[in-house]
Amino acid sequence: MIKVAPSILSADYVNLQRDIEKVEKGGAEYLHIDVMDGTFVPSISYGPGFVKAIRPISKLILDVHLMVQNPEHLIQDFVDAGADVIGVQVEATSHIHRALQLIKNGGVKAEVVINPGTPVSLIEPVLGMVDQVLVMTVNPGFGGQKFLPETVAKIAELDKIKQERGLNYDIEIDGGVNDKTVVDCYKAGATVAVAGSYVFNSDDPVAKMNSLKEATK
Ligand code: DX5
Numbered sequence: 001m002i003k004v005a006p007s008i009l010s011a012d013y014v015n016l017q018r019d020i021e022k023v024e025k026g027g028a029e030y031l032h033i034d035v036m037d038g039t040f041v042p043s044i045s046y047g048p049g050f051v052k053a054i055r056p057i058s059k060l061i062l063d064v065h066l067m068v069q070n071p072e073h074l075i076q077d078f079v080d081a082g083a084d085v086i087g088v089q090v091e092a093t094s095h096i097h098r099a100l101q102l103i104k105n106g107g108v109k110a111e112v113v114i115n116p117g118t119p120v121s122l123i124e125p126v127l128g129m130v131d132q133v134l135v136m137t138v139n140p141g142f143g144g145q146k147f148l149p150e151t152v153a154k155i156a157e158l159d160k161i162k163q164e165r166g167l168n169y170d171i172e173i174d175g176g177v178n179d180k181t182v183v184d185c186y187k188a189g190a191t192v193a194v195a196g197s198y199v200f201n202s203d204d205p206v207a208k209m210n211s212l213k214e215a216t217k
């Protein structure tokens, strides 16, 4: 069964605590927080202050996805804010190894993220040092986009490397996830599913989360 990480990018910001409590009581394992800087991706979302505000109201694993250029400058702020996992896009820095080291030195789980156009080979040298790999299943920047099926082969590739090298990172998927698209990803080796619009643009977010679990039983 896949672990579920609702993305609050699609939550109701005016009633954010209510939405977070709903998914937490409903069995979410993670809370996915999308940080966008208007440079690496066109949109702007929120920063470390947002994570700091959420920390005391939830026991969920705060899974912070940095869609920012040169993330190494911001890592300490997100560590201090109380993130449990910090993900950095390999395309956003010339120093992916250093960025991951900074995350680990902060005592936080380190994640490397690849865009749909980025091959797994680019992150092979750092796979031994990460706790999680995020395979973007849409181009980052917006919620509500259509799942890109060609990304599934990369999940399988990462799963194979994991077995062959005896590593134990989680494989997370993000973008266009629903009860249909999650199935092939799970079969290929995905262990955590981010879902934004599918969960929150619904009258019953908990039923939507359950449908992801049901589809991957
Ligand atoms: C996309 C973000 C996602 C987004 C997913 O740039 O990284 O986490 O919230 O949204 P959905 O599930 O609606 O595709």
Ligand code: ZN
Binding pocket: 007, 032, 033, 034, 065, 174, 194
């Ligand atoms: Zn994300």
